[in-house]
Amino acid sequence: MSDFLLLTFVFLAAGAVAVPIASRLGFGSVLGYLMAGILLSPLLDALGVDVISIQHFAEFGVVLMLFLIGLELEPRLLWSMRRRLLGLGGLQVVVTILIVTGVAVALGQRWQVALAIGMVLALSSTAIVLQTLNERGSLKSDGGEASFSVLLFQDIAVIPMLALLPLLAVPGLHETAAADGSHSGGFGLMEGLAGWQQALITAGAIGVVVSLGSYLVRPVFRYIALANLRELFTAVALALVVGTALLMTVVGLSPALGSFLAGVVLANSEYRHELESSIDPFKGLLLGVFFITVGAAINFELLFAEFETIMALTLGLILIKVAVLYGLALIFGVRNQHRWLFALGLAQAGEFGFVLLSFAVASGVLGAGLSERLLLVVAISMLLTPLLFIVYDRAIRPRHLGTGQREPDAIDERGTVIVAGSGRFGGIINRLLIGAGYKTVVLDYHAEHLERLRAFGIKVFFGDATRPDLLHAAGIDEASMLVIAIDDRDKITNLVRWTVENHPDVYIVARALDRSHVYELWAAGARDIIRDTFDSSIRAGRSALEALGMHPYDAELQARQFARDDKASMRELADLYDPNMPVHLNRAYVERTREILAEQEKAMRGGPQMFGDRNDRAWERPTQADVETVEAESKAAAE
Amino acid sequence: MARLLVYYAHPGQRHSRLNRVLAGVAREIAEINFVDLYAEYPRHDIDIDREQSRLVDHDVLLFQFPMFWYSTPSLVKEWIDLVLEHGFAYGKGGDALYGKRLMLAVSAGAPEEAYAPDGYQKYPLRRFLLPLEQTAVLCHLAFTPPYTLYGSLRAGDESRIDPHAEGYRRLLEAVRDDRFDFDAAAEMDVITCDALPIRNAAMA
Numbered sequence: 119m120s121d122f123l124l125l126t127f128v129f130l131a132a133g134a135v136a137v138p139i140a141s142r143l144g145f146g147s148v149l150g151y152l153m154a155g156i157l158l159s160p161l162l163d164a165l166g167v168d169v170i171s172i173q174h175f176a177e178f179g180v181v182l183m184l185f186l187i188g189l190e191l192e193p194r195l196l197w198s199m200r201r202r203l204l205g206l207g208g209l210q211v212v213v214t215i216l217i218v219t220g221v222a223v224a225l226g227q228r229w230q231v232a233l234a235i236g237m238v239l240a241l242s243s244t245a246i247v248l249q250t251l252n253e254r255g256s257l258k259s260d261g262g263e264a265s266f267s268v269l270l271f272q273d274i275a276v277i278p279m280l281a282l283l284p285l286l287a288v289p290g291l292h293e294t295a296a297a298d299g300s301h302s303g304g305f306g307l308m309e310g311l312a313g314w315q316q317a318l319i320t321a322g323a324i325g326v327v328v329s330l331g332s333y334l335v336r337p338v339f340r341y342i343a344l345a346n347l348r349e350l351f352t353a354v355a356l357a358l359v360v361g362t363a364l365l366m367t368v369v370g371l372s373p374a375l376g377s378f379l380a381g382v383v384l385a386n387s388e389y390r391h392e393l394e395s396s397i398d399p400f401k402g403l404l405l406g407v408f409f410i411t412v413g414a415a416i417n418f419e420l421l422f423a424e425f426e427t428i429m430a431l432t433l434g435l436i437l438i439k440v441a442v443l444y445g446l447a448l449i450f451g452v453r454n455q456h457r458w459l460f461a462l463g464l465a466q467a468g469e470f471g472f473v474l475l476s477f478a479v480a481s482g483v484l485g486a487g488l489s490e491r492l493l494l495v496v497a498i499s500m501l502l503t504p505l506l507f508i509v510y511d512r513a514i515r516p517r518h519l520g521t522g523q524r525e526p527d528a529i530d531e532r533g534t535v536i537v538a539g540s541g542r543f544g545g546i547i548n549r550l551l552i553g554a555g556y557k558t559v560v561l562d563y564h565a566e567h568l569e570r571l572r573a574f575g576i577k578v579f580f581g582d583a584t585r586p587d588l589l590h591a592a593g594i595d596e597a598s599m600l601v602i603a604i605d606d607r608d609k610i611t612n613l614v615r616w617t618v619e620n621h622p623d624v625y626i627v628a629r630a631l632d633r634s635h636v637y638e639l640w641a642a643g644a645r646d647i648i649r650d651t652f653d654s655s656i657r658a659g660r661s662a663l664e665a666l667g668m669h670p671y672d673a674e675l676q677a678r679q680f681a682r683d684d685k686a687s688m689r690e691l692a693d694l695y696d697p698n699m700p701v702h703l704n705r706a707y708v709e710r711t712r713e714i715l716a717e718q719e720k721a722m723r724g725g726p727q728m729f730g731d732r733n734d735r736a737w738e739r740p741t742q743a744d745v746e747t748v749e750a751e752s753k754a755a756a757e
Numbered sequence: 758m759a760r761l762l763v764y765y766a767h768p769g770q771r772h773s774r775l776n777r778v779l780a781g782v783a784r785e786i787a788e789i790n791f792v793d794l795y796a797e798y799p800r801h802d803i804d805i806d807r808e809q810s811r812l813v814d815h816d817v818l819l820f821q822f823p824m825f826w827y828s829t830p831s832l833v834k835e836w837i838d839l840v841l842e843h844g845f846a847y848g849k850g851g852d853a854l855y856g857k858r859l860m861l862a863v864s865a866g867a868p869e870e871a872y873a874p875d876g877y878q879k880y881p882l883r884r885f886l887l888p889l890e891q892t893a894v895l896c897h898l899a900f901t902p903p904y905t906l907y908g909s910l911r912a913g914d915e916s917r918i919d920p921h922a923e924g925y926r927r928l929l930e931a932v933r934d935d936r937f938d939f940d941a942a943a944e945m946d947v948i949t950c951d952a953l954p955i956r957n958a959a960m961a
Contacts, residue, residue: 669770674799742910745867752877 125167132158133406147253148246149504151406155413162414170476173411177469178363179404180245182397184273184374185359187248187266188381189390196382199267206264206450207271210464213442214240218435230286234483237279238475238492239435243468244269244374245405246503251463254507255596261456264447265463273374276470280477287482316370323369327362327376331383339389340569343580352396359397388568391561392581394591408469416497420490428491432498436506439465458514462506466499534559535599536592538583538613540571543629543650544603548576551601559592584609586616599625607631611642618643633688637695656681683721687714761789761932762815766822766833768795774913775864775906775921776823782926783821789933790815794832801835808840813853817932818898820889821862823909827885837892846896858939859893860932861886861903862925868908882907882947901939904928905947924950931955 132154140150162169196203215236222232247265251257257266335358342350359377366376384390421428443461452460475492478484484492537548540562551558560576561583562568571578581588583604594600600617602610614628628644630636639647656677663673691714694707701707763783767776784791792811798804812818822830844850863886871878883890886903893900906912906921931937931953941954948954 669796670799671768671795672771745910748877749871 121165125165125172128158128161129407129410132410137406147406148250148409149501151409152413152501152504155410156416157413158410159414159416159418169411169414170472173408173415173469173472176404176408176411177473179401179406179408180469181363181373181377182359182401182404183245183248185362185377185381186394186397186401188378188383189385189394191382192385193382199263202264202267202450203271206446207268207275209446210268210442211240211272211275213446214439217438217442221434221438231484231488234283234286234474234478235492237283238471238478238496239467241272241276241468241470241474242269242439242464243466243500243503244273245408245469246466246500247463249405250504250507256459259456259459260453261459261463264450264452264456264460268443268460268464270378272468272470273372273378276474277370277372277375279474283474283478283483284481286478319369320371323365323371323376324379326365327380328383331380335384336387336389339387339392339580343389343563351392355393355396356400388572388578388580391559391579391588391591395581395585395587398587398591412469412497412500415493416501417490417494421494421498424491428494428498431491432495432502435467435495436465436499436502455510455515455517458510462510462514463503465506466503467496468500471496534593534597535601536561536583536589536594536597537601537603538589539602539604539629540576540578541567541603541605543605544601545571545576547601547603547627559597561588561592584613584616586620594621594624597621597624599627601627603629605629605631607635611635611638614639614642614644633691634695634701636688637692638697640692641697652681652684683718687711687718690714758788759817759932759935760815761817761819761929762811763789763791763929764794764818764820764833764836765792766794766820766830766836768825768830768832770795773823775909775918776821778918778922779821779862779925782922783929786926786929786933789929794836795830798832801832803836803839805839805842808836809842809845809853812840812846812857815857817858817860819860819862819929819932824863824865824882824885829889841892841896852897855897857898858901859889859896859898860901861889862905862928863903864906864909864912866908866910868911872907899939901942902945902947905949921950924953927955928953 133151136154136157137147137150140153141147159169215233217236218239219229219232219236222235223229227235247269248257251262251265256262338354339351342354358380362376362380363373366373384393440461443464444457447457447460472493475484475489475496479486479489534557535551537544537551537558537560540548540560541564544560544562548558548560558577560578561581562571562578563580563582568578568580579592581592583589583592583602589600594617600613600621602613604610604613610629610631614626617624617626625646626644627646627648628639630639630647630649632649636647636649659680660673660677663676664670668676691707691710694704694710695701696704696707765776765780765783767773767780770777780791780793783789790811820829820833822833828834841847842851845853863882865872865882867876867878870876872880872882874880882905883902890900892898904925906917908915908917912918912921928937928948936956938954938956942948945952945954
């Protein structure tokens with residue numbers, strides 16, 4: 119137990135120290151974790167920790183990440199990516215394998231070994247690349263989407279590779295590989311089945327994921343939402359992803375692919391943002407641990423002994439991958455500097471390389487010595503990735519800035535409006551915004567309510583809008599506006615305060631429940647404050663005046679004047695308002711209110727003279743005396 | 758029988774001495790239609806389709822309003838801006854108003870003498886109504902000189918409201934019954950209650 123606590127503490131603390139430093143230096147969190155891992159490796163050695171087994175555990179972070187990416191990706195969007203997914207991804211894998219294999223043969227390897235090396239090195243690191251692109255906010259740019267297409271294809275390609283590797287086995291090495299089948303998870307279950315049976319089971323599993331995601335998840339989450347227990351929601355969300363991954367592993371599919379699929383199925387559901395915010399911290403932690411283990415697993419003894427060879431191999435690999443990627447980017451029309459982002463970003467080998475390597479050794483394809491060296495090549499190429507991103511930032515991007523050929527970023531979710539609360543108040547705001555063509559993200563935590571709105575085709579998401587993590591998942595970082603339309607007084611105020619503090623650039627439209635709430639919100643930093651029943655009360659009053667026989671235009675003027683007076687007095691009383699005292703006990707406030715009310719009443723009724731009423735200012739006519747004055751003046755001028 | 762539509766526009770009715778009486782007269786006449794524009798559109802959100810179908814359904818349009826800053830009250834301008842659309846009232850295919858008539862009933866605060874080169878308004882009243890007159894031309898509407906009351910500020914004290922209101926009633930009824938002599942009216946500068954161009958019933 120204390121070992122476990124110690125290990126957990128070491129990992130968390132290392133991340134907490136290294137990541138902020140790396141971020142401040144502009145290297146991104148990935149390099150921070152990797153460095154932390156390198157620094158930790160002597161300590162972990164001394165403790166006798168099996169870094170590789172921790173790494174296998176932490177790889178689950180990749181599964182979670184793909185689930186989250188799936189959540190962001192609606193099926194329609196995925197379909198529109200199909201050309202890049204198959205073309206760009208497929209060609210990248212095939213061409214890279216061929217070239218690396220050729221080089222390996224040229225360096226004197228047998229073709230079977232060379233092909234295995236090609237497969238190991240053709241894959242890139244989903245974890246590093248997506249994490250980095252996400253941090254940079256360029257996941258939805260042209261280069262980001264192309265990168266994602268390739269990575270997704272690679273994740274799928276791992277499956278046939280695992281099937282292919284044992285066929286490449288070299289007889290002399292095979293005796294070490296007794297337990298090859300068990301290594302790839304649940305291949306065992308599929309063993310002894312004919313090909314068509316396996317295919318059927320595989321298709322069935324995917325069908326299960328899709329149909330459960332479409333039909334079962336919603337009622338389950340609605341049921342849980344009613345219990346209103348946060349941790350229960352998190353537990354079920356995790357169980358969902360873990361279960362999917364498990365099912366996929368059992369039928370011999372990639373768990374990452376499976377959870378990605380589950381994510382896509384749920385991308386349209388109202389629980390999307392809540393799921394995102396529940397899973398996100400786990401993903402972050404696991405990936406952090408994963409990166410640390412990559413750093414810690416580097417065999418420095420071997421590295422320093424064969425420094426030149428290994429560095430040459432690594433750089434050679436990076437060069438080959440960059441060349442292949444850049445060429446493909448040209449063919450597939452990736453634009454301008456995005457080509458470089460794509461080519462440099464994906465130039466490393468990836469975590470699936472580790473998996474394939476250990477599997478290849480177990481299958482007797484590769485010898486332990488060769489595998490050790492390849493492991494170093496993979497790890498160092500990953501370690502160099504943040505540096506390649508820095509090269510991109512410093513050397514390539516500036517050339518494309520300001521030259522006029524930079525095209526607008528294809529980031530599609532910028533400038534959206536988040537509407538918190540979709541009841542009677544927020545619902546109308548949302549309809550108005552959507553009608554005007556703005557993109558909104560609506561959050562509400564009444565599950566039954568959501569169901570109803572969904573039926574009318576309104577896009578709403580489940581969740582308590584006052585929770586920062588959910589707002590984060592809903593995109594407050596990119597949003598240009600937050601409309602606060604929830605009905606809990608204190609929650610509104612707190613949300614205003616939090617947003618002003620953490621996202622000063624987000625424009626806030628806040629719902630106030632009454633006049634003193636307006637003062638509260640003003641003090642909290644809101645500047646666009648709307649009293650929720652004020653305008654409708656004025657309209658009701660106006661309607662009453664009309665029904666009492668007042669001319670509709672006079673009623674309109676009366677209502678406008680009332681609204682103006684009310685706003686003026688509110689501003690005047692703001693100075694007397696004391697947030698720490700109920701208004702009816704605030705003597706100065708009460709007194710001034712009375713005075714103002716009396717003044718207003720007098721003014722509205724009008725004085726004894728004909729046009730004493732302020733409503734009539736626009737209509738005040740010249741008097742007969744005015745006419746006579748002008749007449750006299752004009753006569754005098756003529757004479 | 759001509760289908761007559763009276764548009765009444767007055768933003769300060771509570772203080773009106775003359776126009777409110779005139780509106781009351783118009784409202785009471787059988788078989789003509791009367792619209793209080795400020796009552797119908799107190800928030801200036803004019804329903805264009807509805808107004809256009811109103812125009813199609815009538816032969817004669819009459820706008821009744823007090824002169825305000827040498828022009829119409831603002832809602833009448835808004836009405837013109839929105840309702841007289843291209844393709845409806847003018848321009849390509851804009852012949853919906855072809856052959857219809859535009860009449861005015863206005864009141865002016867200043868006395869008649871003021872609307873002369875040596876008067877303090879310097880120009881005749883018709884000069885200030887030129888935009889409406891040309892609007893009628895563009896929209897293929899036949900324009901009729903305005904039924905006018907000068908010196909409306911003093912009209913109450915001088916007992917001129919009742920004769921003017923009675924003249925208004927006779928004018929509207931004559932238009933309705935096709936007894937209004939538009940040709941004779943066209944020759945006039947302005948129409949007043951003591952010289953109404955009306956044929957008697959027998960001639961009609």
